Amino acid sequence: MKLPSTQTAAVIIMLLLAIALIPVGIAMEWDKHEEVTIPAWGLKWDKAAGTTIEEAAVWPSGEWAMVEAGSTRPDSPAGTSAAWLRLALPSTRGNPAVLIDKVYGDGLKAYMNNRLVYDSTGDPDYSGSKVLIPLSGQDTAGELYLWNRGVNEFGIEGEVKVGSYNRLLSYYVKQDLADLILGAAMIFMGGALLVCLFFMRPSMFSGGLYLVLVILSFGVLLITYSPYLNLIVSGRERLREIIFDLALFTLLPSILFYFEHVFGPGWRRLTARIRIFLLLVSFLCLGLMLLNAALSFRLDALYSFLTVDVIGVLIIGVLMYLLFLSLAYTRKGNPDATMFSIGFSVFALLSVSEMVRYYLSGERYHLYWWKWGMVVFVMSLIVILGRRFASNHNKVVEYSRELELFNNDLQRSDKMEIISELAASVAHEVRNPLQVTRGFLQILGERSGSKEKDYLRMAMEELDRASVIITDFLTFAKPGVDTVEVFGVSAELKHVSGILVPLANLQGGSIELRVQESLQVTGSPAKFKQAFINLIKNSIESLQEEGRIVITAWRTGDTVIISVKDNGEGMKVSELARLGEPYYSNKTKGTGLGLMVTFRIIEAMGGAIEFQSRKGEGTEVIVKLPAFVNN
Template identity: 45%
Template sequence: MRHVPKAVAALLAVIVMLLSLGHPAYAAKTTPEREYKIPSWDMRWGVEGEDGSLDEVRDPGKTWMHIQDDSQLPTQPGNIGSAWIRIRLPSLYDETPAVLFENIYGRHITLYKDGINFYESYRGYNYENNRILIPLKPEDSGKTLYIWTESSRNRLGIIGNVITGDYRDLLGNLVRMDVLDIVLGSTFIFIALVLLICSFFLFRPSMAMWLSLSAIVLSIGLMIVTYSPFLYTFYRSFGKLYLQLFDVGMFILLPSLAYFFEQNISSILLIRQFRKVLTAYSLFCFTMMIVNLGAQERLNDVYYFFSVTVLYVLLVALLVLLVFASVRRALKGDHEAIILSTGFAFFAVISISELTWFFIREGHYNLFLWKWGVFGFVLALIAILGRRLAEKHKQVVRYSRELEMFNNELQRSEKMEIISDLAASVAHEVRNPLQVTRGFLQLMSKQEDGKNKDYLYIALEELDRASAIITDFLTFAKPEFEQTKTLTILDEFKHIEGIISPMANLQGGKISLDIPQEIKVRGNSSKFKQAFINIIKNSIEALRDQGHIQIWAYVDNGEAVIHIRDNGEGMDAQTLSRLGEPYFSNKTKGTGLGMMVTFRIIETMNGKISFTSAKGVGTEATIRFPVAG
């Protein structure tokens, strides 16, 4: 399970939970104790010339069959289109008793009690699954009901339970039987509409996937709603429209499903060609439906053959092909294919099994498990969509951060360019007067004695400090190196260590080097030393008692990586983010030029510098240079 995506495990958990709602133990808890299941009834096939009048059941020459198995319909003779059913009612103890027939097959159904026709239903369309709730009276106990059922197809009789009990309880049972279909199908239709609306705000590559997915979810929701007995039980007058919408949903589903797989899972030639065939055939079936309606349904048998028999064969072929394609992709380690294969395999196995059993039983089977397979498949599709949305969100966040970084870098570059021009002009204009002043002060210091000579030395030191600042300005403004050569990093740092170690010792700290001899970079030796002396000097100034500065280097992906770590005071995030900004310094007497120059030198050497720091822990600088060839 460790290698299976979490979405797959969640998908299976939801499917198992929903399927458990239909478990007999659960159903038993919702059934009132006063309900009674009638265990058996009698049935005989109609003969030619019978029209459903009650006199026909009094003929003693007709043979009745005793039916005890309510799980399947009796085998119907080929030329018979009607049947009589005889049921003896048990004792009725409720004030408002009723009898519920879960499934009676037939287009024309008539019920007789006490020799009177007290219920009749005729459906002018090919949906022959009837759920019937008949109110009774307590005095109907022990009476016999006669049911005449007639059909143009080879499905007649009762399948499922025949239950007596209180009318209100049985009405609740009748609603609960199929209301979940309406909720489930309506949910899919709503999701499809949301996907459809969202698709218009997407770019063209994503729009194709969303449109095909919305078409799949819409057609599935439409089929679940219009196939449910709920509508035919409570809103039977629109039955013909429901069947037409079911067919339209099937016509949309097949090419949409093939297109979704072609675009998102596998674009093998066979799927692409099969999708074109399905699109053409769906258009043909839709045309046949229009022609049949225009011909007052006189072409029902032809339309049924093309829109049911042939189309279901194509559906099975498509499911087998798509299972093969998704499993083939999943075996390559594609997580989306694994998710889809799990949900789609669940749907395909159930659908293929039910369709096969439907044709084996010659239509004597009520398809109902397929909707749960569809539910699992749609969950897999939504899981894939959610996964892709999460990936897109991560990309947007990453691009936003990169854009912010580029924007900051652009602002920094513009600011540096302005400061560079200003620094160069000021440095050139100031350096010459300073040099002249220094020369005259040196001459005066040779002629002066006593106290004035000390003042002159102080003035010369300050002029030297000003000259060093101007040199930093010029280095920052024009960091190009006049002479570059291959530098051995270890040799350079040994020289730096000799210069800077006395300062570290005064602070009570020490410096340790761990740099291989063979690492070399290209640059100017004096500028290289200047940059790293600035970094190490800042580390020394941040040291506390028993401070330690570690310097090590290695080669990584063609780059020389140098680390300088101290265990000094450290910096907070705000200070860390401002390092290298013009004239920023967290020292009381600092000018901010040192780190500016360091950043500029490293940048000119095609290097990169970054810092990590924590207050009270220390700071680590990481510098990367291209390795010299």
């Protein structure tokens, strides 16, 4: 099984950590503590706006309608603008309080023992917000009366809890404060990323800017939608709605912009067309918002229909389209699409299911889970952008490595050029005096005694060795073949192998030849044999007990590949890097010219040579030569 790379593993861990936030949200939503939940309460519509608590307290029980906890809030009769609710509270120790899950309307008063204990005068309008009503220590049991009024809608919904004020306050804050924390974190993250974008290349700026708009829009939506904001900002309900709508108008096109930037315009530019359509809808809604404000909000009904109903349906459609498209890209093996699909699937499924529930409940359901899906989605977008940054960084590193290799090759080429010029200018001049000296030594040897002959023989051997070095110098200086012809690789390698088999046997090794017939290349057969004699001799000298050399040749396309592989001593990485350098040799008496000559011969034939070795495991030399093509 192929293990994931470090970057992929880090991405997966980040997404798993993000998905782990959902159980945190579940704990916040379902943490019930030990408070008592009121199972039901009485409801009586108040058509006379001036009803007092004394009058409400003496109404007969038969006039009160019972409402079950968790049920849908009843619709008020025509002409009714207020309602009384009666809740039977159990005995509670310590500092008691009542927490109402959702309150609607523009006014709320609470009475205990015919005494006013809570008045929302001056507070903002309620639109599904929680309300915490503290009770005095002596109000431990009895009936709590709530008076609630409103213009369009009013009443309470969800659950009503009774318990310790401190524990209910902790639950209350923990439930809704997370919205502000997440929203503020998103805005801070988007602002920090925006600053960083100004230091990036223009090609990266556009994609990053779309991501910044998405993150900032999510942050603003979280803060303005949070019921906890009612505790911080009194009034300004209209301003919060405007800011919420502006963030929503920005979010939809921004997601499409970012998606199109990462994955392209889509089939027949469908993604681009949807993005343009959403952009036009956003501008239309913005224009209607300004017109509604100029007309003192007389177009609220039309504006609400467009921004709530139409935009809501568009959100569901766009989310499902992007989810389908990202899954399609994922099937094609796009890693960015995989990351997008993981985060977007969580966000889309939670958002769509909640929006469907919102519309089915008559727009009374308070959206909650979408924010946790949004956190996972934003993190997946950041991961995609981070992968692109990492990809660009890897390209820069790769370019740096290639530049370093190019510089090394250039320096090596300069050295070779200098040595070639030196060899060409010196070798001819040195060889002639050596030949003359050897001739005179040979004549002197014929006329000398046995003892002098030994000295003269040793002198001639050293002169012959010097002549071989000079010949290598000349070959290195002029690697080009004097006569170019087409020859068979098989025949030449068999000839070389036959010459070197006795030497391999002396080392306790063997040579095995595996060569395809009819392999032909262009060049000088003599230089070809010289190059492979050098390579195979090096392999023989590295052999130990039960040494083995395998020579293989085959053709791939227009290239003939020749491999010389041994099981000898092998080389370290540092030694491999220096092969072919002037005067570098691993052998005690080596001059380092043999491999230099081999490199130049292969280069002159238009080929390439590569060494692969590990210390103690042997060495393989791979030579690639252009194959002769008979037209």
